[in-house]
Amino acid sequence: MTWAGVAPPGLLLWAGLLLPGWAFLRPLGVRGLVALGAAPAVSTALAGVLGLVYPLVGVRWNLLTAAAGVCGGILLAVAAGLVLGTAQRRSTDERHALWLPPPLPYRSAWPLLGSTLVACVLVGGPMAAAMTTPESPAQAWDAVFHLNAIASIQDTGNASVLGGLAPLYGGRPTYYPSVWHALVAVAPGFTSVVPAANTAALVVGAPVWLVGMAAFTRVMVHQRDLPVLVAPVLAATFVAFPVVVLTVLAQEPMGLSMALLPGALTVLVVALRTRWFWPAKASAALALLAAGAGVALAHGSGAFSMLALGGLPVAVVLARQARQGWAAGRPLAVVAGITAAAGVLATVVVLLAAFPAFLATLSYERAGSSSYLPILAKLITDTPQVYWYGMGFGNVVVMALALAGAVLAFRHRRGRRLVAVLLVAVALVLLAAGPPENPLRTVTGVWYTQAARIAPLAVVPAVVLASGAFGMVADRLTRQVPGRYRKPAARAVPVALLVLVVVLTGGARWDLKSRITASVHEPGAIAWGTMLTRGELAMIERLPDRLPPDAVVLGDPFNGSAYLPALAGVDVVLPQLGPVPGAERRLLEASFRDLHDDPAVCGAARALGVTHVYTDTADAESGAKVSDRTAGLRDIDTSSGFTLVDSGGTAAVWQLTACSVTGL
Structure with a gap:
């Protein structure tokens, strides 16, 4: 679209x-x-x-x-x-x-x-x-x-x-x-x-x-x-x-x-x-x-x-x-x-x-x-x-x-x-981002003790106060205009002042807003580490036609596999970056790459109905997002027990045959 x-x-x-x-x-x-x-x-x-x-x-x-x-x-x-x-x-x-x-x-x-x-x-x-x-x-x-x-x-x-x-x-x-x-x-x-x-x-x-x-x-x-x-x-x-x-x-x-x-x-x-x-x-x-x-x-x-x-x-x-x-x-x-x-x-x-x-x-x-x-x-x-x-x-x-x-x-x-409301909001921001030993910092826990989540509270009263001051400045400037021009000035002065504010703030911070947004949308320049490249996205778009309707994909959620439900309608074992409850999932996160040597790994995969595996060779040095929690889902030996379904960029999707009923 x-x-x-x-x-x-x-x-x-x-x-x-x-x-x-x-x-x-x-x-x-x-x-x-x-x-x-x-x-x-x-x-x-x-x-x-x-x-x-x-x-x-x-x-x-x-x-x-x-x-x-x-x-x-x-x-x-x-x-x-x-x-x-x-x-x-x-x-x-x-x-x-x-x-x-x-x-x-x-x-x-x-x-x-x-x-x-x-x-x-x-x-x-x-x-x-x-x-x-x-x-x-x-x-x-x-x-x-x-x-x-x-x-x-x-x-x-x-x-x-x-x-x-x-x-x-x-x-x-x-x-x-x-x-x-x-x-x-x-x-x-x-x-x-x-x-x-x-x-x-x-x-x-x-x-x-x-x-x-x-x-x-x-x-x-x-x-x-x-x-x-x-x-x-x-x-x-x-x-x-x-x-x-x-x-x-x-x-x-x-x-x-x-x-x-x-x-x-x-x-x-x-x-x-x-x-x-x-x-x-x-x-x-x-x-x-x-x-x-x-x-x-x-x-x-x-x-x-x-x-x-x-x-x-x-x-x-x-x-x-x-x-x-x-x-x-x-x-x-x-x-x-x-x-x-x-x-x-x-x-x-x-x-x-x-x-x-x-x-x-x-x-x-x-x-x-x-x-x-x-x-x-x-x-x-x-x-x-x-x-x-x-x-x-x-x-x-x-x-x-x-x-x-x-x-x-x-x-x-x-x-x-x-x-007073503005001061309360400012105090909460300072508490959240300030010294951790301050006991009052606990009250900011409802915003996960993060200043960026609380800062919007200060914006609300700040805008109202700024609007009131803007009105007074515009009124005073208008009163300086000679009487016969005052009526058209009552409209022109506020507009001119507002344009001036937009110009002095760099088009209302247009460039900064673009950079902030791009830091979560431009592959390779992601603030917290890239999970999806353009080639990988193209592969994901093809997966609905390449995978059976009952496919269940296992992959490191940090390497892009967690996007499959939303982007391709494909079920995954780990649908979020946070820990998902379950002993089998924890075992696979830590030890899936040992599937050729540890029978318990295939047992956990069977219990969760895993049919396919999502791999990605991108690492932290190349700007990818990685986590120690899911180390067992990286560096997987796919030379046997895996059949390639599709690939894109550094990512690939494999059919898992190593853990079939006749396999390990």
Whole structure:
């Protein structure tokens, strides 16, 4: 497929993320830009819940059942809206009306659309150019897993986050955030897994993220229109998100969660500002529950991302409202509210403490820096917190605007909580990348103690603060223009300033985004080691015609064999780069090359149904990815007991005859 060919299914994928959530939020009273920004989070929540329920009732996950389930969820929202009285288009009764920012005037709606389209090009353009083609598979540790997870869901029809990806763990059910994979698996119009995954990265990283940022900026700076108009372009100048997360880190589920975060925070602001009349507050709470669930179901760390950016403002607002309630003579209501909040918090803590996967992430160990200063410098310049891509245009201009916005917000008291949120995000990044002996570093374990996974949290408030400062600078410059020219200057000055920002950031960091993306897509220049060469990819494309339908291939997952399920529809023994449970698999990883001398090796191969073997002579010196764990799957003597099926580059696929019933 070409990029032109994936454009229609890409638009359908975006529509699938946008329309269900929008239809769910409308009857709950959430409208306008807020609904557009939060809709993908709600759509993700619907997919996640359906993925959990369907295996319990024996329903396969496919496009038809997904659409039917989503319609059912929308009907429930309509029913709730009718009961709460928020389903009417415009309610004049404040008991049923949610707080919403003023609608953008018509003269601002089109500029917002234009700036969002420009921002989408600035984000997606360099990524697509560096991929060269939608058929180019990302070559990173997690990318292999994600591609095979999509193929697994398409094969089994099980998209549950609780065991849906068991085939990738040797049949052992385990928790894994599979909602992103579920959405991509049923995306219509794609001919194979890889184009769907690459297009999904562009959709999530561009329109989903950018519209969410515009919505969040609108609710935080609703007094003026200009900040929301420039927010998408300012957001597009950052590489911490989405480019780093969705390419070199290959954290697609977490990337989806991060992209949904601004939209969910938008609904949080709406819920906090909605007056305390139970119909309106209950409706806002339902909308927030749906959006927040989408962030958390997309990736478990999303719940903590919500807490990191929304916890402090929520605590401050609720404390103020509790104080006001007590002063108004409603102590019982205040005590009941505090008790309920404490009960919910205690329940969450108990559940998390009983969840092994959560405890494992908290104890995740990663090397750190001896000083916080280099990490802070990288954060201020928006230099990737993972891998080194050389010098280039930093994001100093936009970060300077963000710092100016923080000073203005603190001085005028308006937006101080947003400054505090930025400081929380910065502190988390520093903790993750700083000295390992700091005991507070444990709190970053939910993001696997990796600064690059936390840095996007700082981008969210930074963009809002920068947008506010940009608006003030543009207003001051416009006021310097003589009166008769001031009206046209009110449009020309912001545009000129925005163009200047894009130029001073090197085309919104276009070259750096291309280099980051190429580091997981260009064979021979892969950041973490090349797994697939072009010749090898050509061979894999031929394998469906060369191998029987029941073939089971054994190979070192680090040499490209793990891509076979996603790229060729061929079953493999080791479908991911991480350890797959099972004694037989561990034996083959360590000792398969001893099959001519050790009968136990053939016994393990027979137990797993191995019919073919994938070999590759590329080594670390030539830039290939290797691991000591799978040393037994390299340097295999194929002079006897093996029949060549096909080869490409340094790789080859063999029929295994040495371990047949009549063999060893």
